[in-house]
Amino acid sequence: MRYNETTRSGGALWWFFHRLSGLYLAIVLFVHVLVLHVLMKDELAYGTIAERVATPLWKTINISFLVVALMHGLYGLWLVLGDYIHRQWMRILIWCAIAVIGLVFTIYGALTMISFQYGG
Amino acid sequence: MAMITFRINRYNPDDERRGHYAQEYQLDVQKGTTLLDALNEIKWKQDGTLTFRRSCRSGICGSCAMTINGVNNLACETQVLGLGGSTITVEPMRGYPVIKDLVVSLDPLVRGILAVKPYMITHSPPPSDQERLQSPEEREKIDGLYECILCGSCTSSCPSFWADKEYIGPHAFLKAYRFVADSRDEGSAEHMEALDDRHGLWRCHTIFNCVEACPKDLNPTKAISELKKELVRRKLG
Numbered sequence: 001m002r003y004n005e006t007t008r009s010g011g012a013l014w015w016f017f018h019r020l021s022g023l024y025l026a027i028v029l030f031v032h033v034l035v036l037h038v039l040m041k042d043e044l045a046y047g048t049i050a051e052r053v054a055t056p057l058w059k060t061i062n063i064s065f066l067v068v069a070l071m072h073g074l075y076g077l078w079l080v081l082g083d084y085i086h087r088q089w090m091r092i093l094i095w096c097a098i099a100v101i102g103l104v105f106t107i108y109g110a111l112t113m114i115s116f117q118y119g120g
Numbered sequence: 121m122a123m124i125t126f127r128i129n130r131y132n133p134d135d136e137r138r139g140h141y142a143q144e145y146q147l148d149v150q151k152g153t154t155l156l157d158a159l160n161e162i163k164w165k166q167d168g169t170l171t172f173r174r175s176c177r178s179g180i181c182g183s184c185a186m187t188i189n190g191v192n193n194l195a196c197e198t199q200v201l202g203l204g205g206s207t208i209t210v211e212p213m214r215g216y217p218v219i220k221d222l223v224v225s226l227d228p229l230v231r232g233i234l235a236v237k238p239y240m241i242t243h244s245p246p247p248s249d250q251e252r253l254q255s256p257e258e259r260e261k262i263d264g265l266y267e268c269i270l271c272g273s274c275t276s277s278c279p280s281f282w283a284d285k286e287y288i289g290p291h292a293f294l295k296a297y298r299f300v301a302d303s304r305d306e307g308s309a310e311h312m313e314a315l316d317d318r319h320g321l322w323r324c325h326t327i328f329n330c331v332e333a334c335p336k337d338l339n340p341t342k343a344i345s346e347l348k349k350e351l352v353r354r355k356l357g
Contacts, residue, residue, distance in 0.1 A: 010316075011316060011318075011320075011321070011322030012316055012322075012348075012351045012352050012354075012355045013352070013355055013356075014322075015322055015348055015352065016352045016355075016356075079322070079325070082318070082323075083279075083280060083283040083284060083323065083325075084283050086284065
């Protein structure tokens with residue numbers, strides 16, 4: 001017997017994803033600080049940063065960061081809102097809104113990163 | 121002896137117009153007097169209409185849980201002079217519907233506890249000596265879990281419960297884990313079936329209020345964390 005037949009959550013895998021994505025974000029942020037503020041010997045200027053961001057490796061890292069950060073943050077937002085929103089139609093509406101926001105920012109951010117070029 | 125003012129939240133369902141209000145009583149209190157002693161003294165000698173639950177007066181039954189100076193605790197385990205100050209505020213536990221004065225409806229508590237099947241489930245026949253034995257190490261695993269007296273302090277202090285009255289509650293999660301962790305129990309899946317729900321485990325945001333509130337110094341947050349990991353293991357396994 002379930003507690004409530006209408007409110008299955010599927011939260012187990014999302015909860016696990018939230019932990020893994022949090023760990024990934026912490027690692028990427030650490031790498032970012034290390035590369036930008038500790039290891040970099042060049043002058044901190046637009047050209048230096050842009051040259052690095054335009055490489056395939058950093059494009060991949062940045063796009064993965066974008067996707068994971070959006071999913072992590074928006075799922076957290078959904079969790080917090082879910083505490084207070086109990087009407088089913090409202091929950092569906094907000095879930096769809098969050099999904100659309102996530103999708104739009106993922107596409108917009110990814111296109112920006114992919115098309116970014118610098119120098120030669 | 122010290123003169124203490126007890127500021128008690130009152131509510132009479134037969135007098136809806138008045139609603140909830142605070143009423144003050146004064147009492148000479150000596151060392152060793154518990155809040156339950158003081159409430160009894162007030163009820164018996166000053167105001168017989170004051171209503172509160174009490175039973176064992178030994179911290180075992182959980183009946184006299186209430187909010188004392190903003191913190192949930194058992195009245196029978198609270199030393200009045202130990203609280204400090206000359207005014208003590210006593211309220212019904214927060215989050216539950218108030219029936220009268222300090223008496224709250226524990227229906228949400230019961231609904232949550234029943235959802236996790238709070239009893240030992242076995243499928244195998246009992247051994248020939250009619251007892252299901254466990255080693256001292258296995259027994260140790262349910263320390264800090266079995267001692268819950270179901271007073272409701274933890275769930276009353278939980279912001280997730282304040283926001284969602286159908287939230288199963290930390291008291292029920294602790295009870296569920298008490299059986300999941302018990303080597304003699306064979307019904308983990310049945311205890312945990314209700315937990316993977318919109319009103320279940322995932323509503324816990326690790327706020328730790330339940331740990332602060334527990335008059336028995338138990339740790340429902342740790343039990344919830346273990347249950348979450350166990351549910352993930354089952355989904356992935």
